[in-house]
Amino acid sequence: MCGFAAFFQPGRSFPEALLAGADRDLFHRGPDSAGRAAEPGWSLVFRRLAIMDPGSAADQPMTDETGRCTLVFNGEIYNFRKLRAELEAVGARFRTSGDTETILQGYLHWGEGVLDRLEGMYAFVLVDRKLNVALAARDPFGIKPLYVCQRGNQIGIASEMRPLFRVIDPQPDEAALAELVTFTWAAGSLSNVRDIERVPGGTLLTVSLQDGSIARHRFCDVLETLKVEDAITSDEATRVAEEAIETSVRQHLMSDVGYTLQLSGGIDSSLVAAMASEAAGRRVASYAVSLGDHPYDEGEFRQLVVERYGLDHHEIRIGGMEFADALPRAVRHMEGPVPHGGCVTLMLLCDRMREGSRVALTGEGADEMFGGYLRYGVWRNLARQDLLARFLPSRMLPPVWPFLGVKRLDGRDSAVYSAVYHNFHAMQALFPGLVPTPGLREATSARFRDFRDRLFAIDQVSYLESLLVRQDKMSMAASVEARVPYVHLPLARVANRLPRDIRAPGGVTKPLLKRIAEKFLDKRVIYRRKIGLWLPYDDWLSDPKGLGRYLDLLTDMDGRLRAYAEPAALSNVVARFRAGERRGIPSMWMLVNIEMWLRSLSKPGSAATTVHEPATNAVAPA
Numbered sequence: 001m002c003g004f005a006a007f008f009q010p011g012r013s014f015p016e017a018l019l020a021g022a023d024r025d026l027f028h029r030g031p032d033s034a035g036r037a038a039e040p041g042w043s044l045v046f047r048r049l050a051i052m053d054p055g056s057a058a059d060q061p062m063t064d065e066t067g068r069c070t071l072v073f074n075g076e077i078y079n080f081r082k083l084r085a086e087l088e089a090v091g092a093r094f095r096t097s098g099d100t101e102t103i104l105q106g107y108l109h110w111g112e113g114v115l116d117r118l119e120g121m122y123a124f125v126l127v128d129r130k131l132n133v134a135l136a137a138r139d140p141f142g143i144k145p146l147y148v149c150q151r152g153n154q155i156g157i158a159s160e161m162r163p164l165f166r167v168i169d170p171q172p173d174e175a176a177l178a179e180l181v182t183f184t185w186a187a188g189s190l191s192n193v194r195d196i197e198r199v200p201g202g203t204l205l206t207v208s209l210q211d212g213s214i215a216r217h218r219f220c221d222v223l224e225t226l227k228v229e230d231a232i233t234s235d236e237a238t239r240v241a242e243e244a245i246e247t248s249v250r251q252h253l254m255s256d257v258g259y260t261l262q263l264s265g266g267i268d269s270s271l272v273a274a275m276a277s278e279a280a281g282r283r284v285a286s287y288a289v290s291l292g293d294h295p296y297d298e299g300e301f302r303q304l305v306v307e308r309y310g311l312d313h314h315e316i317r318i319g320g321m322e323f324a325d326a327l328p329r330a331v332r333h334m335e336g337p338v339p340h341g342g343c344v345t346l347m348l349l350c351d352r353m354r355e356g357s358r359v360a361l362t363g364e365g366a367d368e369m370f371g372g373y374l375r376y377g378v379w380r381n382l383a384r385q386d387l388l389a390r391f392l393p394s395r396m397l398p399p400v401w402p403f404l405g406v407k408r409l410d411g412r413d414s415a416v417y418s419a420v421y422h423n424f425h426a427m428q429a430l431f432p433g434l435v436p437t438p439g440l441r442e443a444t445s446a447r448f449r450d451f452r453d454r455l456f457a458i459d460q461v462s463y464l465e466s467l468l469v470r471q472d473k474m475s476m477a478a479s480v481e482a483r484v485p486y487v488h489l490p491l492a493r494v495a496n497r498l499p500r501d502i503r504a505p506g507g508v509t510k511p512l513l514k515r516i517a518e519k520f521l522d523k524r525v526i527y528r529r530k531i532g533l534w535l536p537y538d539d540w541l542s543d544p545k546g547l548g549r550y551l552d553l554l555t556d557m558d559g560r561l562r563a564y565a566e567p568a569a570l571s572n573v574v575a576r577f578r579a580g581e582r583r584g585i586p587s588m589w590m591l592v593n594i595e596m597w598l599r600s601l602s603k604p605g606s607a608a609t610t611v612h613e614p615a616t617n618a619v620a621p622a
Contacts, residue, residue: 001144001472001481002060003029004072005045005163006125008134008155010212014043021604022163023047028333029074029159029476037061037070041209042127042134045163046072051359051481052256053098064104065095068130071104074159075122075144076483078251083117098256107135115204115219119251119489123199125157127209134207140220141460141487142201143468149196153212157205160473161196161335165603168195172598177564178436180594182424185339185466188440192336193601201465222489223447223457225496237502241370242516244494248485249275252361259359261286262349262482263305263313265298267510267517267526268372269363270305272485274520276361277309285312287353287360289345292317296534304522316352318345320540324547327593332600333477337593339466341535343474350478358480364467365486368459369495370513371504372530375418375455380506381405383451386414415454416441419463427586430573431564452500460492537589538582550592551578553599560598561591 003026007014022045023034030047033056037044046060063070077083080099083106088094092105099120106114107126112135121143125136136157138146149156149164156164173194176186191198199205202220207213232240249272253259261273263286277284286306291297299315306313323344330344331337338344353360367373375382382405389409397403408425409417417424428435441462445454468484475482485491495503503512509530517526540547553559555571562570573585 001029001049001051001076001476002072002074003047003159003476004060004074004125005156005158006042006072006134006136007167008042008157008207008209008212009153010041010210012154013040014038018166019043019045021166022158025162025166025604026159028479031479033059035060037063037072037127044070044072044125044127049358049476049479049481050257051076052100052254053096054256058096058098058100060100062096062100062104064108065093066108069104069107069126069128071100071107071124071126073100073103073122073124075120075124075139076254076481077102077118077120077122078254078488079117079119112204112217112219121484121487123159132209134209136199136205136207137219138199138201138203140202140222140489141468141492142465143472143484143487145469145472146199147191147196148199148205148214150212150214151195155207155212155214157207161191161193162604164196165193170194170196170601170603172601174434175437175439177594178434179439180337181427181431181434181590182436183420183441183462184337184590185463186336187462187465190439192597201461220489222460222492223444225489225493226448226453226457226460227497228450228453228500229497230499232497232499232502234502237498237512238515240494241498241512242519244491245271245485245516246275246279248488248491249361250279251488252483252485253279255359257359258357259361259483260284260353260357261311262346262353262360262362263288263302263311264363265300265302265305265525266363266530267513267521268366268486270301270521270525271366271513271517272361272363273305273311274309274517277311278520283310283312285314285356287349287356288313288315289349290315290317291535292319294536296531296536298531301525301528304525308522314352314356316349318348320536320543320546322348323535323540324549327547327550328596328600329477330474331593331596333473334470334597335473337590337597339470341537341589343470345535346470347474347477350475350480350482354478354480359483360475360480361483361485362471363486364471364482364484365464366510366513368456368464369486369492370510371452371456372510372513373419373459374509374530376452376504377507377509379452379455379504382414382418385409386451389414413442413445415445415451415458418455419459422587422590423584426584427590430569430586431561434564450500452504455504456496537587541577541588541592547592550596551588553595554591559595561595 005022026047030049032050033048035046077099080102123144123146127134171194176190176192179186189197204217206215385405388406394407394410471482
């Protein structure tokens with residue numbers, strides 16, 4: 001995994017200050033080596049985290065031996081050995097043993113068709129001197145981030161937004177901000193910043209080096225895999241899903257520098273740990289966040305997995321003070337509000353994991369593939385509420401059960417808002433100008449008739465991306481590569497065709513994955529209430545020396561959110577929270593989180609109104 005920036009403008013030679021600045025912006029993504037390539041009209045900047053073929057021969061930018069194409073690539077291609085064999089069979093010659101050159105040679109032989117053959121996580125920019133174009137592509141699920149900005153015929157493309165801030169003045173995008181205050185994540189092409197687009201997964205950009213124009217092409221839509229085959233039996237579903245998961249886990253073990261495991265104690269990461277341990281045939285290191293004796297901690301379940309597979313296990317204890325100290329750093333690396341507080345703990349965990357390896361396998365994505373959220377267990381109720389909300393004006397309904405859910409929706413799409421757990425009505429009342437208009441979530445929901453298909457589709461193109469970008473940016477803040485075996489296109493092709501009554505029958509969550517897990521895990525790990533990484537935000541915010549130190553940001557005269565709310569109203573909700581009130585007020589955690597991001601938004605090197613973090617982010621072993 002690595003980081004890159006690419007700049008284009010016909011005939012222009014880009015200044016050293018811009019390229020050196022972009023290099024500094026991306027250093028954390030690739031501390032092992034740096035590289036550049038430049039000609040009139042374009043420049044590429046690259047930082048490498050060496051995972052496959054870590055020697056200098058595989059450094060980037062990489063140019064083929066004819067000099068036609070130059071490539072910068074971030075990610076991993078898990079089927080590269082198969083593709084390499086195919087290419088060698090037709091005469092391709094390789095100088096390296098990693099996956100980067102496979103993309104380069106694949107493009108020379110198959111053109112854009114190479115994208116139909118790649119299986120993995122990736123973002124890349126390739127300059128084709130013969131065709132006088134540059135191609136930029138992002139993997140189908142958007143596991144690897146990619147951003148683009150365009151001002152006239154000047155174009156910037158990068159793994160993170162910070163290098164692009166050197167060519168535009170970063171300002172918050174109010175359309176994105178409206179989604180952030182409701183959903184905690186701005187979906188689709190919304191990057192959080194005006195004039196910067198997050199390139200959708202499965203998209204190819206073709207930049208003309210002659211006139212600076214951009215053509216866009218969707219080469220893969222993951223939702224086209226959502227085609228249910230009702231004839232599949234329960235036994236067959238179990239067999240093909242288990243095989244697909246095991247195959248993906250084995251492929252994700254590909255590394256020339258070893259790997260470790262993120263282990264929460266939940267079924268998803270525990271199953272990855274089990275399969276990885278069996279495939280490795282040796283002792284594997286695992287890492288976890290401990291909340292100590294807090295009820296949300298899952299230590300007893302982690303221990304069951306550790307003992308069964310003999311893992312070399314390490315834990316770091318994180319409390320309110322460590323969380324508060326690290327929050328500014330996490331927000332800065334996220335380049336937006338952190339979509340989940342787990343971003344902070346994940347970043348701190350990766351700081352520790354880096355001591356053992358620079359590659360980590362995670363359990364991210366299982367919920368979106370196998371129906372792991374509460375909404376999949378209660379989908380029938382949600383579907384009824386959705387139907388009633390479309391035809392019954394909520395103002396005519398009494399504020400009592402069973403009409404509370406319908407009144408909460410007030411005509412909104414239940415499949416979309418079932419993922420919103422905070423009091424979004426209170427948030428929108430506080431910021432009446434930041435009410436999101438229908439966007440990617442609603443458009444995705446409208447593509448499908450069955451309610452469960454709508455849930456899976458929205459999760460796989462919206463909520464999942466927030467988790468994937470979180471994994472990328474928080475791990476890369478520590479120069480660690482996070483991998484997501486559940487988010488693999490071959491696996492999605494299997495999971496998304498399974499019968500709905502097998503994958504999400506209602507009443508339970510992830511029944512198919514739990515059935516598979518019985519072969520690998522103690523039932524006490526499998527059949528228990530899902531916790532996830534819930535954190536005691538309100539408790540921590542009540543500590544003025546911990547997370548509560550940031551509440552004053554909301555009431556300061558230079559507070560950024562004050563521009564979107566009546567200042568007195570914002571001060572009032574903070575006062576109510578400090579007085580112990582919790583019901584009927586917006587999420588204080590979300591407000592602090594968004595305010596910190598708005599204050600951090602500035603051009604590199606300029607003075608920003610930010611929150612200083614401690615000089616060290618180390619945490620003590622549990």
